[in-house]
Amino acid sequence: MLRVGIIGCGDIANLNVLGYLHSHDTEIVAVSDTDINKAREKLEQWGLRTIKIYTDYKEMVSREDLDIVEILTPHHLHGPMTEYCAKEGIRGISVQKPMAHTISDCDNMIKVCEEEKVILKVYENFRFYPVYLRAKELLENGIIGNLLNFRINSINAGGPSMPRDLKSTGWRRKFDICGGGPWVYDDGIHKFSMALWLMGQERVEQVYSWIDYFSAIWDGPSYIIWRYPRNNDDETPRYGIFEITIAPNLYYPTNYYVCDEYIEISGTKGLMWINQCTCGGNFISKSSQFPPIIVYNNGEVNTYGNELPRDWRYSFINSTEHFIEVMKSGGTPIYNGEQGKSLTIFAKMAHLSDQKKGPIFWEEMTSENEINHSCSVEEPKNINTAELSRYFSRIRKDLKKGKQAGLITKELKYDKDLLVE
Numbered sequence: 001m002l003r004v005g006i007i008g009c010g011d012i013a014n015l016n017v018l019g020y021l022h023s024h025d026t027e028i029v030a031v032s033d034t035d036i037n038k039a040r041e042k043l044e045q046w047g048l049r050t051i052k053i054y055t056d057y058k059e060m061v062s063r064e065d066l067d068i069v070e071i072l073t074p075h076h077l078h079g080p081m082t083e084y085c086a087k088e089g090i091r092g093i094s095v096q097k098p099m100a101h102t103i104s105d106c107d108n109m110i111k112v113c114e115e116e117k118v119i120l121k122v123y124e125n126f127r128f129y130p131v132y133l134r135a136k137e138l139l140e141n142g143i144i145g146n147l148l149n150f151r152i153n154s155i156n157a158g159g160p161s162m163p164r165d166l167k168s169t170g171w172r173r174k175f176d177i178c179g180g181g182p183w184v185y186d187d188g189i190h191k192f193s194m195a196l197w198l199m200g201q202e203r204v205e206q207v208y209s210w211i212d213y214f215s216a217i218w219d220g221p222s223y224i225i226w227r228y229p230r231n232n233d234d235e236t237p238r239y240g241i242f243e244i245t246i247a248p249n250l251y252y253p254t255n256y257y258v259c260d261e262y263i264e265i266s267g268t269k270g271l272m273w274i275n276q277c278t279c280g281g282n283f284i285s286k287s288s289q290f291p292p293i294i295v296y297n298n299g300e301v302n303t304y305g306n307e308l309p310r311d312w313r314y315s316f317i318n319s320t321e322h323f324i325e326v327m328k329s330g331g332t333p334i335y336n337g338e339q340g341k342s343l344t345i346f347a348k349m350a351h352l353s354d355q356k357k358g359p360i361f362w363e364e365m366t367s368e369n370e371i372n373h374s375c376s377v378e379e380p381k382n383i384n385t386a387e388l389s390r391y392f393s394r395i396r397k398d399l400k401k402g403k404q405a406g407l408i409t410k411e412l413k414y415d416k417d418l419l420v421e
């Protein structure tokens with residue numbers, strides 16, 4: 001039985017624990033959080049009331065003989081916590097995305113884990129969402145030919161959605177803690193991950209972006225464009241775009257974060273649309289207009305993935321199960337340190353392009369350049385904070401309207417039986 005310790009019992013811990021809760025190979029033996037009440041509340045919710053809580057993760061590591069730690073804390077802590085756990089002999093470290101708040105920290109995490117022979121996983125769960133896995137299989141079978149362009153629209157709507165701790169949004173607005181903005185750097189990692197993985201790429205060549213901070217807190221609406229590397233001059237250049245839509249008046253009920261994703265991929269023989277990820281399973285999914293995957297090729301339109309579970313939680317369960325398997329039987333985690341670092345670089349390029357008002361090239365993004373400040377992402381200045389209260393009042397009005405209309409969100413239930421497919 002692999003002994004698991006969790007560091008950070010915030011919002012995402014609810015989803016990260018799912019894969020462990022119904023695993024026969026692991027046991028959550030302890031948790032750590034500087035906020036003991038939060039840890040207690042979570043253990044109660046997960047049905048693990050009797051396990052030990054530590055307010056100091058170092059004490060948990062030294063006392064609990066752990067095989068695995070899950071690091072679920074703000075981004076500036078990912079690096080130091082990974083380094084500490086690796087040096088203390090933990091065999092498997094799973095750290096939530098983004099890997100860290102700087103490229104230098106990513107480099108150090110990779111180095112230390114290699115030296116200490118630690119299996120390091122960067123937890124990016126979209127990569128395991130059942131609909132996306134099916135889309136990837138179809139693309140690899142050549143359903144739309146060679147892939148040309150990629151587009152993802154990430155819509156941040158008005159809810160109602162899962163309740164969130166206010167503190168959890170607070171640290172995300174500080175670039176020195178978060179590493180960038182909440183939508184481009186934090187949530188954006190998932191979208192950059194899809195832009196690489198679905199398109200069969202390891203990196204991009206250059207990025208150009210426009211980030212608007214109209215609400216004073218969110219790094220959107222944003223348009224981030226990139227070019228994929230070309231293998232030869234005869235190849236059609238391939239591009240991708242990530243659009244961040246800020247729509248606080250859009251009524252959009254969900255059990256999770258109030259952000260949903262729509263992907264479109266063009267190929268030499270066809271087109272593919274992938275509807276929804278984070279909010280998959282809400283009332284939109286139930287309509288016939290939004291099947292999970294739509295493909296046009298050879299003069300025909302077909303849909304795919306209708307039999308799959310459309311619930312974001314499965315991306316977490318699948319991701320954790322994959323890691324447990326790697327811990328048991330060997331193999332490479334998804335993602336490994338180098339891949340996690342690439343996502344960090346991609347997201348930083350987007351911020352840097354907006355900062356410098358020009359294209360950013362992959363080669364520029366090194367820890368050396370970060371240290372000499374030629375590629376360090378800075379908190380934007382001159383943001384108009386007057387918009388903030390109007391922005392929040394729009395959101396509140398929206399929620400009220402939705403609730404009056406009788407459309408309310410369901411609470412997440414941690415019934416283990418529900419989790420077994």
Ligand SMILES: NC(=O)c1ccc[n+]([C@@H]2O[C@H](COP(=O)([O-])OP(=O)(O)OC[C@H]3O[C@@H](n4cnc5c(N)ncnc54)[C@H](O)[C@@H]3O)[C@@H](O)[C@H]2O)c1
Nearest residue numbers: 008009010011012013032033034035072073096097098168
């Ligand atoms: N995969 C996803 O879809 C997804 C979604 C949300 C968050 N995340 C990631 O999960 C991580 C945590 O995000 P969150 O939303 O749960 O944040 P959160 O603020 O809700 O939770 C963080 C927790 O860490 C605790 N903490 C802070 N310092 C600590 C310390 N020194 N020792 C122990 N605990 C400490 C805090 O008290 C808090 O409970 C981040 O990396 C975030 O990007 C991933």
